[in-house]
Amino acid sequence: MGRGFQIDKTPGDPGFLCLEVEMVASIRVAVDVGSRFHSVAVGDPTGQLLDEFTIDHRRDGFERFFARIDGYQARDVRVAMEGYGGWARPLDQQVLARGWRLFNVNNLKLARYKEIFPAPAKTDAIDARRMLELFAFDGQRPLVRNVLAEINPVSQAQRQLKYLTRRRRHLVADRGLRLTRLRVDLQAVCPDLLGLTRAVDNRWFLRWLTCRDCLTALPRLQEKTILAIPSIGAKKAPRIRAWQKQATFGPDIDLYDRDIVADAQAILDLDTQLTDLNQRIDAVAADCSITQRLRSIPGFGVTGTAELAGEIGDLARFNHEASLALYLGMAPLDQASGLTRRGRPPKCVNSRCQNAMMTCVVRHMRCVPESRAYYDRKRAQGKRHNQAVRALGRHLTRVIWRMLTQERDYELKT
Template structure:
């Protein structure tokens, strides 16, 4: 069996094939990142070995087209986190960097890590992920406009107090808009009115996207919302980043993928674990938000958190154990729904 590592770029894809047992380089090739290039890559791989696994750096903005072509052709595709590839490249004898070197590092990282998630054809999870990411972009854009509006308003009237909920509340945006209408229409006031208009439009669209995400989550994974602390947006992020629970054979694999499985850092008589800084950071962030929310509003989670602290764990360590527990619960919930 061979493992083919692929370093994907916007214009080209570079592949390196290695022996699945010895990790010895068998050859590499660079093709155009187009449909005919995908066909060339498949033909090249077919001439090497019929038993093969593809390992692609997990950067789906660049690799989604190739992933789809390989999956539709019946190929087995693994996703390799960029950090694993970078760590593998650092361990090589050469300090050079090129696309063939990166592709080789991806292939060898896939051999070293046996529990990498498999890629699947885009489904409803992909659609939810697109909506979640688009809404996040709109919220960030609106937040930037809100910061600029605050400074302009302070310069125009230092005594004016921004309402407590800021400009996420539509009524507050409307109040500021009416106040600006009554002022002399100097340049700075006109800029503020333009910012108000943009904020109003972005907030409205973000709210519409939230409703759409909510409908899709309730249609596909309603049981996920039954877990205390998981709201519409966190559920959407979890669904999108898990991208099909069938990719994970065990809950430990999901925990590792999310970066919530602690890493053993024991030495001699000292037995300890350290923070896992790898894994899918979006999924990790979603679990973090749920854990913090549960500690605040869900008594069983609060008791679990406090018990861990009485056992000698720090606040952060206790929070990490709760996130690990949540990963197990999310896995079991999604497994039941797909059964």
């Protein structure tokens, strides 16, 4: 410990009034993350509390956080934060930019730790102190082993892919909801119109629905106007004209009229956004070494490999390929009692990785006969489809682990 000093007072900031700080060589910082406020506890490597305060999730709050920590003039600063819900951003990236070591708190293990060693009350400040204790216990007690996972900086391409693929998944989900609602609404007020197409998301059908502001105006369109709609040619125009002659609407058409058109236009807009997003993903994926290496596996496409590369991040945070398999959702845990044998999904699964991996594995086994034969053997053993796919995915995870750790592309033996 060094000598004490005082931080200058800042008008209107009671957290800086008469605050005396001890200079230490190494400090630990725990941040209990909230949507609007973050509780911060500062301690030494033994877990001794040195300071605690609260910051706002705003720029001035972040500046106050770094000013308080910089006041210790410590050479070794380690920050533990909760990553659940995304509320740690952008503070976590600013911590890494400062060169400090960042740790992600395993919320499940933290909850078990607090159950065994309960605190007298439950507050954000107490939770921050309990997280601070984990720094002193990490690696010593079996319960808290690996409860703090160090987050290493990843490449710019991986950060971009993580954002782009997550946004794409949100847009795809929104598109699916609107398609379902459009199909149900058309079935309720005009089933004959729905019979014009096999799929509601056909581009020509959506453009036909949105060529006027309301659905009831469609029967009055002239043939010249219909043929001017993109993707509607001489083959589809007669079917539309036949529907116009006998067009009828349900009694609740006044409620659905403009909303159906609005949903159809929203789907077209989402298609445009997804097309642009896919192009951006392709451009970024070309600069990501992990994506390019995973794409050497037959059946692994651009979107799936981009999502895997963005979500996996730094491979060094996985101790073994089994840890990666758990994270990808390819290694369900055994749950047995007596003669009952079944598996249960682990709680540490990244659902985005799991969905991407399942899709890639299904496409992979269509391209590689040996993988298809492995899948068929698992099915013959009584495994369900998803179980057989996960079994094949577990085997491919070992292959992916060796590819990434040894920097090798996929090789198909002949």
